[in-house]
Amino acid sequence: MRLVVNKAIVKNLIFGPVYFLRGEKVFELIKQYQRLERDGAEAINSYKQKSIRELCRYASETVPYFKKLGIGGDADLSAFPVLNKGVLRNSLDDFMVLDAPHSWRSTSGSTGTPFVFPKDRVASAHMDALMHHFYSWYGVDIGDRQARVWGTKLKTKDKVVQYLYDFLLNRKRLSAFFINDSNCRVYFNHLKRFKPEYFYAYSNALYQFALSIEKQNLDGRQLAVKVAICTGEVLFDFHRKKIEQIFGCKVVNEYGSTENGIIAFECNKNRLHVAPTLEVEIINPDANGYGNVVITELHSKAMPFIRYDIGDVARFVDIRCECGKPQQVIEVKEGRRDDYVKCPDGSLVYDAIFAYVLKDHATRFKVIQEFINEIHINIIPKSGYSVDNNKQILSVLREHLGKEMNVDFHIVEDIPTEKSGKLRYFVSHVK
Helix, strand or coil, X not given: CCCCCCHHHHHHHHHHHHHHHCCCCHHHHHHHHHHHHHHCHHHHHHHHHHHHXXXXXXXXXXXXXXXXXXXXXXXXXXXXXXXXXXXXXXXXXXXXXXXXXXXXXXXXXXXXXXXXXXXXXXXXXXXXXXXHHHHHCCCCCCCCCEEEEECCCCCHHXXXXXXHHHHHCCEEEEECXXXXXXXXXXXXXXXXXXXXXXXEEEHHHHHHHHHHHHHCCCCHHHHCCCEEEEECCCCCHHHHHHHHHHHCCEEEEEXXXXXXXXXXXXXXXXXXXXXXXXXXXXXXXXXXXCEEEEEEECCCCCCCCCCEEEEEEEEEXXXXXXXXXXXXXXXXXXXXXXXXXXXXXXXXXXXXXXXXXXXXXXXXXXXXXXXXXXXXXXXXXXXXXXXXXXXXXXXXXXXXXXXXXXXXXXXCCCCCCCCCCCCCCEEECCC
């Protein structure tokens, strides 16, 4: 028996009342973002500049941290300092204004201690509305059936609550903690009955599911999924190609953060368009225009995120996208600024090198840099793997990391994910 909640029920009798009770005018805001998109780049810019002025005035008059700095009520955005997660975490009380209804959120903590922060209802309403608007680009509506490849709760009570929550919101979940052939086959059979309209998944987790489907000679196109929205991890080209090959659907990159929601969303021309809920700055750019990504969230009041350095590197692309969407276009470099290998000769190499070198040899891997001249590679090998593969990998890595880098290979049967369900494939212990 296939238990599926009707889409209209989910949209009008679950999402609608919940948003109403929370005081979140999501449906009105969806229409607002639809209008802004129709009206074009000038309307979006005007809306953002008005929101920035209101936010700067509010923050300078209300937020203790900015009041102590003596920032005036008529100050523009440049008067505010650039902040990072460490500053916010260490001075949390000085950034919070908890007058309005709010809830507490937490980052995954995959790179250290989770960051817990308040998010007010107005801000979360804008985040949800913008998300639904972007998803509508691909025909995905509120209440559509979702196949989710994500983390799961581990305690029994939490798992039951999560299952009920997924059921009511029309979601079928595969735990990113337990992606193996047996679980993937069971999940695939569930999805054939469930008939999801789209995937929502960690990029690498959905890639692993696709590999398992291929290995077991299952026909992923039977699911007839419209689109796969990948988020939470770097979406590599080989991820995209494999997912599209196995499931026959469009793969879309969602660039965002737990703190600020969607930062940019990919159009059908594979370009990332900046969300109108944010002001994005690129500071300290290099000769090619790539610099540090600094975010100002326009509607967050319980804890305003103003000039928040999120640790990524990107550049703006000064074009009018062929898709016709008016939002600003951005190109994001793979990996965060702290995701790099420190080499014996002093150079820095993005850890994405491992993904591209190892993708043809391993179904899963994890690289650990213990010392400046020593890395260990744990590999779950593909069939036919041999010592010759090690030699091929080592040859390519030495071209990029230098001949002084010592590389050890370890064949393993399992590589655990992080607590969030993400697979963090590079860890450095080098300060």
